[in-house]
Amino acid sequence: MKKSELPTAIEHQVMTIKGFVHVNEYPGDGPAVVMTHGFPDDSRIYNRLVPELASRHLVTFDFLGHGRSGRDAVWPLASGQREGELAAVVDALGLEKPILVGHDIGGPVAIRYALAHPDRVGGMVLLNTFFGDSPTLEFPEFIRFLADAHLSRLVDEVLADPDILGWMLSYTDRMLNPGPPDPDGIGALAILPQFYGDQNQASSIPAIRAWTADLFPGILEQNTQVASGRLSQLDVPVTIAFGEHDPYLNGGVAQHLHSLFPMALVRGVPDAAHWPQWDQPAATAAAIAEI
Template sequence: MSSEIEHRIETTKGHLQVNEYPGVGPAIVMTHGYPDDSRIYRRLLPELAGRHVVTFDFLGYGRSGREAAWPLNPGQREGELAAVIDGLALDRPVLVGHDSGGPVVINYTLSNPERVSRLVLLNTYFGESPTLGFPEFIRLLADPAFTPLADAVLADPKILGWMLNFTDRRLNRGPTDPEGVGATAILPQFYGGAGQPDSIASVRAWTAELFTDIGLQEARIAAGDLAKLDVPVVVAFGVHDPFFNPGVAKHLQSLFERAERHTFQDAAHWPQWDQPAAVAAVLTSV
């Protein structure tokens, strides 16, 4: 990978940690969801050597600031993405959305279609889908009826560790990898480490908006916003994700007029981690 340039982009809610890798072609801006950070792209970056790539941590995650007062403001994540694009003066980037980062890049593109050259959606969602599910731990955090139980889980490191391992087994095939995406990008959000505070407040703030956000996404679908979007869309999913599964991919593709679909047979929820060369080929295809 080409030399990394670190940027600190200030927003009204705090600073964003941005890593830029200069290269050719339109910038490929990659977003993460919850509860992980930009390190989910660690294995993909070498496969994109020579291309212009940008990764960043949303506020409250990874190495970005913890200054924000929660809850999230409407459109806050889209505003953070806009701050990165504007701050680096990126010209019509390719936007990559994974997990809950997918709705962010979709919403940004719906509002700024002339500023985006292509959307790539990796194991994500937008609105309801007949086969869509969410990990049990995420549903626990998202449902206000279970707030006391969520508080108790998060307050006990051992119970929290069991819950995270259970979720990792649900999302990944095979035995838990001590050097996998969970250890690399998820555990630090809950336990902190290496000078990084935990992201629990941020995780709770974003998950608390899950069902409200899905309702807003359904309204955009019903209004025909996605069908009218004149931007190329690529839906690319690891097939072994039990929650954002091939049925979700097919449904997501159907929402757009100009969308193609790819599947990664040997990948689960994080295809960029499981099959980085195949994902890179999709990202760099014309």
């Protein structure tokens, strides 16, 4: 098998209180590396990174309502639900002190899990994510649009019109991925199926709406966690690896995260934007290997 080829995974369906979560497990050495995705994508954002870590025990999974996970949940999002899904995966696979990789809004999920279970986490790698407010934090305009409860009726109309939705997604992709469009990139692989569905799954729109609705209330809760000083007491190693060309979750956000943890390193990933694990998988794998 060439290094760039995705190895064959052992597939699991892990039950949670609101339905099953689809898990891909890649056997290997060392503590498991468990990778979380954000919105509106799925675990396929790690398809280029997994081969770079082929000797390691790796786990990727789709949060409920995304990717190949179940669609039967009743929304809105329950408090602690996403951390519960992560916990269900860790418990079902019997993982001891895994390394948690958190990307985008999957980062706060990993951090909150570590705060709740500090003795069960071996370390964290945070990729272009956030926790609470920071001076340079921005979100893509489309995500802010989805998250604004006052615009819910307009959001309904946009999501129901495939042409307008397509333009919004194309604009967001251009902002998150500077440079020539990639017809085989993250957008086509892991984002469009969430909004339009595919031959195997319905769309993830109800789950996306629920998770974005929780974005700003979640940040307020994260601010409370920061103010409490709990993150400064978290005794696990943390590597903060950010694609340097992300205009939203940018270097300033990385430095803010660095200030929150007592054992943190910052690693910029050159020539990468919002998805460093896709743009520069070897460099991202090296950051994970530091843990």
